[in-house]
Amino acid sequence: MERCEGGVLVLTAYTALQLSADMAAPFRQEANFWYVTGIEEPDWQLIATPTKSWLVAPDISEMHRVFDGGLSDQQAKAISGVDTVITRAASNDLFASLASEYKLAYGLGRHPHQKYFSFEVNPAPGKLWRKLSKRFTEVQDARPTLGRLRAIKQPVEVAAIKGAIDLTVDAFHLVKSQLSSYTHEYQMEADFTYAFRRANAIHAYDPIVAGGANACTLHYGKNNNALAQSDLVLLDIGAQAAGYPADITRTYSVGGSPTARQCAVHAAVRDAHMQIIALLRPGLAFARYQNDVDLIMKDALRRLDLLHEETDYRRYFPHAISHGLGVDVHDSLGGFETFRPGMVLTVEPGIYIPEEGIGVRIEDDILITDSGHTNLSEALSLEL
Numbered sequence: 001m002e003r004c005e006g007g008v009l010v011l012t013a014y015t016a017l018q019l020s021a022d023m024a025a026p027f028r029q030e031a032n033f034w035y036v037t038g039i040e041e042p043d044w045q046l047i048a049t050p051t052k053s054w055l056v057a058p059d060i061s062e063m064h065r066v067f068d069g070g071l072s073d074q075q076a077k078a079i080s081g082v083d084t085v086i087t088r089a090a091s092n093d094l095f096a097s098l099a100s101e102y103k104l105a106y107g108l109g110r111h112p113h114q115k116y117f118s119f120e121v122n123p124a125p126g127k128l129w130r131k132l133s134k135r136f137t138e139v140q141d142a143r144p145t146l147g148r149l150r151a152i153k154q155p156v157e158v159a160a161i162k163g164a165i166d167l168t169v170d171a172f173h174l175v176k177s178q179l180s181s182y183t184h185e186y187q188m189e190a191d192f193t194y195a196f197r198r199a200n201a202i203h204a205y206d207p208i209v210a211g212g213a214n215a216c217t218l219h220y221g222k223n224n225n226a227l228a229q230s231d232l233v234l235l236d237i238g239a240q241a242a243g244y245p246a247d248i249t250r251t252y253s254v255g256g257s258p259t260a261r262q263c264a265v266h267a268a269v270r271d272a273h274m275q276i277i278a279l280l281r282p283g284l285a286f287a288r289y290q291n292d293v294d295l296i297m298k299d300a301l302r303r304l305d306l307l308h309e310e311t312d313y314r315r316y317f318p319h320a321i322s323h324g325l326g327v328d329v330h331d332s333l334g335g336f337e338t339f340r341p342g343m344v345l346t347v348e349p350g351i352y353i354p355e356e357g358i359g360v361r362i363e364d365d366i367l368i369t370d371s372g373h374t375n376l377s378e379a380l381s382l383e384l
């Protein structure tokens with residue numbers, strides 16, 4: 001609230017969405033609301049001033065509660081640490097009195113990624129924003145402030161991410177130990193799912209199990225093709241546990257006898273990966289990092305005789321090298337311009353050669369520390 005500069009902060013949970021007929025879509029909480037309250041149920045709201053906070057409980061009918069349950073006020077207080085729960089009706093009176101005391105309210109504006117989608121999938125933040133706009137003189141977007149807070153992980157968050165990583169590394173070890181027994185991509189996916197559910201975790205994102213040329217489709221997720229012993233298989237999979245994800249990629253040889261070319265592409269990516277991780281330290285400017293990454297990746301492509309024209313660079317390495325990792329798998333790095341202690345990010349170089357049917361990516365999760373960095377997923381071998 002210190003960063004909300006004399007305003008009122010109002011956040012909302014997402015609302016439940018209809019999937020088909022009377023079936024609800026799987027519910028995923030709005031990330032900022034979860035970060036602040038820990039509440040995983042739909043339709044709650046949080047109102048906070050510099051001196052006091054309130055939770056607003058949803059209006060749930062008895063019939064609805066019989067089918068879907070819901071949090072009691074006591075449970076919501078215990079999870080969130082907010083000691084006052086009010087009804088929706090009472091929140092309208094509270095808004096009226098707060099609007100006379102405070103001119104400024106902070107809500108959640110449009111998500112910057114919304115422009116990539118044809119519609120706003122969850123109406124709750126926009127609905128609340130319009131309501132705040134009617135009541136308060138000024139409404140500002142709390143996303144930049146929350147993004148800066150979320151970018152610097154607290155120890156409890158790093159511990160949760162490490163827990164998800166350890167689960168994921170164990171599952172990779174299991175799958176790697178029986179690689180040649182798999183005949184189809186979905187069998188590998190099933191073993192990861194089994195390992196995660198046995199540990200009360202879920203997939204943090206749609207897992208990618210891409211054999212052979214499928215690895216060149218970056219968001220391949222069908223995972224239903226046959227695997228040949230001669231294939232490489234790209235596995236991009238992460239568990240989510242205690243609200244936080246892992247995001248790890250390895251590329252393996254299914255039959256254990258890779259060709260010289262498969263080995264060369266893998267070695268080029270692996271060497272680049274290690275060089276790029278070695279760059280990471282607090283104070284390093286993002287722009288300088290990107291510049292050094294470009295040099296390293298171009299060298300890797302040259303080694304494979306793939307860099308003849310400038311356009312070949314993005315042709316064979318078409319995605320970003322890194323993203324923040326946090327409540328969202330693709331988490332914000334907070335709008336900072338340099339790396340700071342407490343940031344967690346991925347490093348994920350890849351080289352994809354559709355004309356040769358070879359795609360290799362390697363991805364680890366890195367914590368920026370006071371003196372440099374820690375590779376949180378280094379227990380998992382990079383080898384083919």
Ligand SMILES: [Mn+2]
Nearest residue numbers: 247346348363
């Ligand atoms: Mn990633």
